[in-house]
Each structure stands twice: as structure tokens, then as C-alpha cells.
Amino acid sequence: MSLEQQLHFFLGANTPIGFVSFYDEITSKSDDYKSFVIKGGPGTGKSSLMKKVLEKYGPSEPFPEAIHCSSDPDSLDAVILPETKITIEDATPPHVIEPQYPGAYESVVNLCSCWDEEVLQARRKEIIALCRQNSACHQQCVRFLNAAHSLLYDNYSMALSCLNTRKIAKTASGIVSRECRRKKDGSAVEKKRLLSAITPKGNICFTETIKALCPRIYVIKDPYGAASNLLLTALRSLFLEYDVTLYTCFCPLSPYSKIDHLLIPELGLGFVTAGRSLPLESLPEPYRVISFTRFTDMEQLSRRKQRLHFNRRAASEILDAAVRSLRRAKTIHDAIEKYYISAMDFQKVQLLGDETLSSIRRWKETLPN
Numbered sequence: 284m285s286l287e288q289q290l291h292f293f294l295g296a297n298t299p300i301g302f303v304s305f306y307d308e309i310t311s312k313s314d315d316y317k318s319f320v321i322k323g324g325p326g327t328g329k330s331s332l333m334k335k336v337l338e339k340y341g342p343s344e345p346f347p348e349a350i351h352c353s354s355d356p357d358s359l360d361a362v363i364l365p366e367t368k369i370t371i372e373d374a375t376p377p378h379v380i381e382p383q384y385p386g387a388y389e390s391v392v393n394l395c396s397c398w399d400e401e402v403l404q405a406r407r408k409e410i411i412a413l414c415r416q417n418s419a420c421h422q423q424c425v426r427f428l429n430a431a432h433s434l435l436y437d438n439y440s441m442a443l444s445c446l447n448t449r450k451i452a453k454t455a456s457g458i459v460s461r462e463c464r465r466k467k468d469g470s471a472v473e474k475k476r477l478l479s480a481i482t483p484k485g486n487i488c489f490t491e492t493i494k495a496l497c498p499r500i501y502v503i504k505d506p507y508g509a510a511s512n513l514l515l516t517a518l519r520s521l522f523l524e525y526d527v528t529l530y531t532c533f534c535p536l537s538p539y540s541k542i543d544h545l546l547i548p549e550l551g552l553g554f555v556t557a558g559r560s561l562p563l564e565s566l567p568e569p570y571r572v573i574s575f576t577r578f579t580d581m582e583q584l585s586r587r588k589q590r591l592h593f594n595r596r597a598a599s600e601i602l603d604a605a606v607r608s609l610r611r612a613k614t615i616h617d618a619i620e621k622y623y624i625s626a627m628d629f630q631k632v633q634l635l636g637d638e639t640l641s642s643i644r645r646w647k648e649t650l651p652n
């Protein structure tokens with residue numbers, strides 16, 4: 284496995300309705316998986332341990348998944364090893380995971396046992412104050428995202444009213460019949476993911492994941508997201524009737540209702556929306572390009588261009604403010620980490636990490652060849 288074969292995703296993100304998590308994608312794994320649930324505070328070594336697991340066992344996997352933290356994309360929130368049938372995840376807020384079958388299915392890696400609580404108690408006022416400031420920054424970010432989404436949704440609605448939905452459905456049907464020769468048995472596996480998120484580093488989209496899974500890419504050029512969402516929704520519905528694995532990647536501003544991308548590894552095929560958050564020039568060479576204009580009454584839409592332009596420009600400024608809120612939150616989080624780092628016995632952390640790696644090795648040895 285090369286680094287290019289690692290899959291990078293988010294499973295949680297700040298959205299206009301607060302923090303949204305798809306962590307049930309981890310906790311609902313089938314019974315033949317083993318899960319390692321990490322408990323600990325900021326800066327206690329959770330992400331470092333997950334990176335060690337990925338570094339040691341990822342190379343033997345076809346497509347290991349690195350799940351990044353949207354509040355700090357350089358840190359990991361989880362690792363999924365599909366062939367070894369292992370998941371290891373940060374189980375602390377905002378994506379709290381409690382073991383359902385402790386010992387039998389989940390193993391708890393308790394990094395809390397490695398700190399000196401008296402050291403933390405002595406700085407409790409500072410820690411609590413910083414945690415509250417951090418929370419306030421995230422709440423402010425959510426308000427900005429809500430405002431930006433309202434403006435962008437207005438554009439979405441205007442574009443939606445100008446669409447030829449029958450043409451979209453016909454296009455989707457034609458693509459699927461041309462691209463998929465597999466048995467139509469309804470045994471598809473869907474994996475819900477976020478390929479992009481608003482982070483302290485701005486809007487990040489893991490284009491390397493697209494490259495790793497999809498040699499052929501249909502790029503849908505759509506600055507409003509209405510035509511692309513209807514087309515992707517139709518494609519998703521059709522592909523779910525076949526024996527394929529489907530990565531359905533939702534929009535972080537509409538995480539329950541709008542699809543941004545579909546990735547189908549068995550077919551080496553991806554359907555990617557190019558727009559405000561993912562410019563066409565940042566993508567690999569497309570196999571085909573589908574423009575939203577193909578389905579849109581452009582004369583009707585052009586009558587609203589002044590409002591469309593205003594909304595887009597105002598939303599862009601508000602999203603920049605949301606990013607600045609997350610940067611402040613990250614700075615505060617770094618200050619919180621320093622208190623926890625000062626209280627940690629990292630030799631104990633190392634021992635717990637070694638025990639976890641050994642446990643994964645023993646689990647792997649029990650798997651059938």
C-alpha cells in the first residue's frame with residue numbers, strides 16, 4: 284500500500300445545524316470487526332496512537348481509511364482497516380462513543396490512566412475557562428455557517444426552479460446503464476462520508492482520495508449545487524441496486540440532504556461536483572465533464588444574476604469569518620493541550636500504545652488467510 288492508496292475522509296464537521304457526526308459508520312460495523320475506543324483528554328496521544336496503527340498496519344491493507352478531525356485536520360479522529368477488520372477511534376466529545384459490548388467487541392484504551400489528576404486539578408479554573416472559550420468559538424462558527432448556508436440555499440432554490448428534472452433523470456439512467464454491467468441484486472454497500480469540511484485551514488477537500496479510488500471521473504460543473512445534487516441523488520439510487528460499494532460524500536453545509544460526490548471503487552468511477560469549494564483545476568483530468576447548463580434554463584436563471592452574485596459574495600465573506608472562528612478555537616485548544624501534556628506520563632502512554640498494537644497483531648493472526 285502506497286501513501287496514494289490511503290483514503291482520507293471526515294466523519295464529523297461543524298455545520299449550520301451544529302456538529303454533525305457520521306460516527307455510526309464506525310460503531311455499526313459488522314460483528315466480525317474489533318474496535319479500539321480511546322478515552323483521553325486533548326494532547327494525551329490519541330491521534331499519535333492512531334497514526335502509529337495506520338503506519339504499522341495500513342501498508343497491508345488495500346485501502347485503509349484515515350478519518351481526520353475537522354477542528355484540526357492534521358490530527359486523526361479514527362482509522363478503519365477494512366481487511367484486518369479493525370477500527371480505532373477517538374471516543375471523546377464532540378463524537379462521544381460508549382462501548383456497547385465492552386471486551387467482546389470494543390477494547391477501551393484508557394489514556395486517562397496516564398495523567399496526574401492533581402496537576403490538572405490545580406489548573407482547573409484555567410482549563411474550564413479555556414474550554415468554555417473554545418466552545419463559544421465553535422458556536423460562533425455554527426452561526427456563521429448557518430448564515431452562509433441561508434444565502435447559498437437561496438441560490439440553490441433559484442437554480443432548482445430552472446432545472447429540467449426529467450433530463451437529469453434520463454442522463455443518470457444512461458450513465459448507469461453504460462457504466463455498470465454488474466448483477467442488479469440490490470446488495471450494494473453504502474459508506475457515508477464527508478470528503479470536505481470547513482476547518483481552521485479553510486475549506487479542505489481530500490482530492491487524493493478521489494485519485495486513489497477513481498481512475499475515471501465525471502466532473503459535474505455546478506456553482507449552485509442544485510443540478511449536481513439531483514443528478515448524484517438519481518445516480519446513487521440507481522447504483523444502490525447493484526453489487527457495488529458506494530462512498531456517498533455529503534455536503535458539509537447540508538449534511539443530511541445534499542450529495543457532493545459519489546465514489547465507486549469497484550468500477551474505478553467517481554462523480555465529483557466542481558464548484559465553489561472544489562475548483563475544477565484542483566481535480567485530476569476528468570473523464571467527462573457535465574455542466575449544469577445542460578439541464579438549466581439559463582435565460583430564466585440569468586434574470587436573477589444580481590441576487591445570485593450578491594448571495595455568493597456575501598456567503599464567501601461569512602464563510603471566511605467561520606474559518607477565523609475555528610482558527611481561534613484551535614489556538615485555544617492548543618493552550619488546553621499544554622495543561623494536559625504537562626500532566627501526562629508519556630511512558631505509560633507508550634506502554635498502552637504498544638499493548639494496543641500487540642492486540643491488533645494478535646487479532647490479525649486469528650483471521651483466516
